[in-house]
Amino acid sequence: MFAIIEKTNNKIKAQRKVRFGFLLGGLMLLNVTVKAQNEPYNVILQRINNDLQTFVKDKALAEEVGNHLKNLNADGSWQDVNYADVQYDPLKRIKDMATVYIRPSNKLYNNAELHSAIVKSLQNWLDKNPKNKNWWYNDIFYPQAIGQTLILMRSAKAGLPPALENALIKRMIRKLRVGDGANTSDEALHYLYRACLTQNKATLDSAAKYLFEPIAITEGKEGVQVDGSYYQHGKQQAIASYGKVFAGNSVNAAFYLRETAYALPKDQLAILVNYLKNTFLKTIRGSFYDFNVRGRGISRKDSLSSGLGGMVNKIKLFDPENAAYWDASVKRTSGAELPSYKILSSHNQFWKSGYTLHLRPDYTFSVQTASTRTLRTERGNNENILGKFLPDGATNIQRSGSEYANLMPVWEWDKIPGTTSRDYADDNGATIKSDWGIPGTTKFVGGVSDGVYGVSCYDLNYDSVQAKKAWFFFDQEVVCLGAGIRSDSEENITTTVNQAWSRGNVISSNGTQAKGESEVWALHDSIGYIFPQGGNLEISNNPQTGNWYRINHFQGKTELKHNVFKIWLNHGKNPQNASYQYIVVPRIDAAGLKKYNRSMIQVLKNTDELQAVKHTGLDMLQAVFYKAGTLVANGLSLQVDQPCTVYIKDLNGKNPTLYIADPAQENATISVLLKLPGLSMSKSINCNLPNGAFAGATASFKIKE
Numbered sequence: 001m002f003a004i005i006e007k008t009n010n011k012i013k014a015q016r017k018v019r020f021g022f023l024l025g026g027l028m029l030l031n032v033t034v035k036a037q038n039e040p041y042n043v044i045l046q047r048i049n050n051d052l053q054t055f056v057k058d059k060a061l062a063e064e065v066g067n068h069l070k071n072l073n074a075d076g077s078w079q080d081v082n083y084a085d086v087q088y089d090p091l092k093r094i095k096d097m098a099t100v101y102i103r104p105s106n107k108l109y110n111n112a113e114l115h116s117a118i119v120k121s122l123q124n125w126l127d128k129n130p131k132n133k134n135w136w137y138n139d140i141f142y143p144q145a146i147g148q149t150l151i152l153m154r155s156a157k158a159g160l161p162p163a164l165e166n167a168l169i170k171r172m173i174r175k176l177r178v179g180d181g182a183n184t185s186d187e188a189l190h191y192l193y194r195a196c197l198t199q200n201k202a203t204l205d206s207a208a209k210y211l212f213e214p215i216a217i218t219e220g221k222e223g224v225q226v227d228g229s230y231y232q233h234g235k236q237q238a239i240a241s242y243g244k245v246f247a248g249n250s251v252n253a254a255f256y257l258r259e260t261a262y263a264l265p266k267d268q269l270a271i272l273v274n275y276l277k278n279t280f281l282k283t284i285r286g287s288f289y290d291f292n293v294r295g296r297g298i299s300r301k302d303s304l305s306s307g308l309g310g311m312v313n314k315i316k317l318f319d320p321e322n323a324a325y326w327d328a329s330v331k332r333t334s335g336a337e338l339p340s341y342k343i344l345s346s347h348n349q350f351w352k353s354g355y356t357l358h359l360r361p362d363y364t365f366s367v368q369t370a371s372t373r374t375l376r377t378e379r380g381n382n383e384n385i386l387g388k389f390l391p392d393g394a395t396n397i398q399r400s401g402s403e404y405a406n407l408m409p410v411w412e413w414d415k416i417p418g419t420t421s422r423d424y425a426d427d428n429g430a431t432i433k434s435d436w437g438i439p440g441t442t443k444f445v446g447g448v449s450d451g452v453y454g455v456s457c458y459d460l461n462y463d464s465v466q467a468k469k470a471w472f473f474f475d476q477e478v479v480c481l482g483a484g485i486r487s488d489s490e491e492n493i494t495t496t497v498n499q500a501w502s503r504g505n506v507i508s509s510n511g512t513q514a515k516g517e518s519e520v521w522a523l524h525d526s527i528g529y530i531f532p533q534g535g536n537l538e539i540s541n542n543p544q545t546g547n548w549y550r551i552n553h554f555q556g557k558t559e560l561k562h563n564v565f566k567i568w569l570n571h572g573k574n575p576q577n578a579s580y581q582y583i584v585v586p587r588i589d590a591a592g593l594k595k596y597n598r599s600m601i602q603v604l605k606n607t608d609e610l611q612a613v614k615h616t617g618l619d620m621l622q623a624v625f626y627k628a629g630t631l632v633a634n635g636l637s638l639q640v641d642q643p644c645t646v647y648i649k650d651l652n653g654k655n656p657t658l659y660i661a662d663p664a665q666e667n668a669t670i671s672v673l674l675k676l677p678g679l680s681m682s683k684s685i686n687c688n689l690p691n692g693a694f695a696g697a698t699a700s701f702k703i704k705e
């Protein structure tokens, strides 16, 4: 009984919205309301139509369309479009023409010449039937763009000739690539367009089914993983590359189909909301993506700009429960509020994808790694040509968000922030030789997390360089350790701390420290870098040149020159057991750095067998055991019988908590013997670890006196 009432209410709500929408559109009210009672097609079609017009700037678009009109040939083609290799044009132009034609607010509204140009160019498309070598255009972009144009023209005063429209609708028909993640939902979207245009129930049934099909947790296959990360092209982290397409399509589908019989089911809504809230939107700082989540898209211009306000505003309409969260996200990503606005401290260890994401109101710090279980960041279709070292512990450090935006064409690609690699004479050394993902080389890659703090590790063995790299995540700072750095290659081996836009001066103690004093520090763009043991530190704050084409053959060859801040440690040639330590302290100035209490951070061990850091201020210990062993340091003893990552909270308290994970994802049980300052006797704990899909996840144990 209750369910029926709820449905009726939804129906009434839907009708109200339709009525409102059409009043605005200036169309016949009565006719539409009656129709909406019988079927959802027009309701959905009108939502799509409105959505296509959301960000239209009338004046600019009228100008653009005016040019297209002027240059249109008598047969409906354009001189400057290569019809043998058609990409976005001419369909994008035709869609733009349809958009201005139907908008009463546009000066080309209802323009007769424009109408005939739309008809002619569509007929020309139909006759020419262009194809592209890349299936994506043929099977996704073309049918989507045609469907959008036809939907727009449905609200035109003078519509399209029915024979032309019918023929174009037939041209949209494609076979679905079922089970292909983001691609499936991309294709199902033009099924939805076609279903609305033809008012065909069978087409709408399959559109809804395949639009929502990717909204599921998969194990190891492409799509959303149990840890909340996203795979595409095999086991490759794709959170805001293909995962962005997945998010965008799923949100659109849920938005278009809301409050109809085809609305997104509750259990799938939970999966989508969780992905958006706890993974996807967290990778955006201010209005910019973390460069670690854009896959090979890192080599595209503007690929770090999120531009998500429109999408997030839609979520509110089908998930009003989290409205406050979506509102905050819109304000942050649009720049209406600071990047710190309503950011809650969190730490995510995505053990399926080798990705760690550490958020604080003041900064974002992420790490990307690869293992034998995953694929390294791909090169493909001649995109991301120089991204060879991206999965070797790349650290994305953001405050404003824009630290790396569009800097990639001038990046020195063997100095990706966070990575340890050979320093080649030129960037050819950073070329990825084969297309698509290449498997990682080591298995001990992962970390432990309590959701707010954690430690991550990466056993690097790539391109003739070996190192044990680890990151210890706290509130005010992140501690980065490297040990066992070895290489027999002829280049210098370097660990790059950062390579970001130069924003003002660099202040540094480098080269000025007193005799016997090892610590070196540097400060740039409100981020401090402390090197407690010094090291052969190099800093540059100079122009670098390059172009987009060298990293992506679809992009321009214009030479660019940008000022770049670059800071790295040089381990020299043939290092045999080199190490490094540095502390990244975001949101700090020179005075703050002077006052910053270094003694809070105690690096207890930094070898190729064990790396451990104690934070006395937070009273916690984090450790990476690359081998079974014992850590003994000022009053504590921690013994493990298997390699693992360990984190102990309330170290000196009466009730500490032990968090433990196996980065190799191999052990069912790890035995821990613990003697802590606050406990009167030692404790032996048999830690049963998560298994199956959850192998690599963190287990926690409360320790009691």
Ligand code: CA
Pocket (backbone or CB within 6 Å): 412, 414, 415, 423, 424, 425, 426, 427
């Ligand atoms: Ca170099």
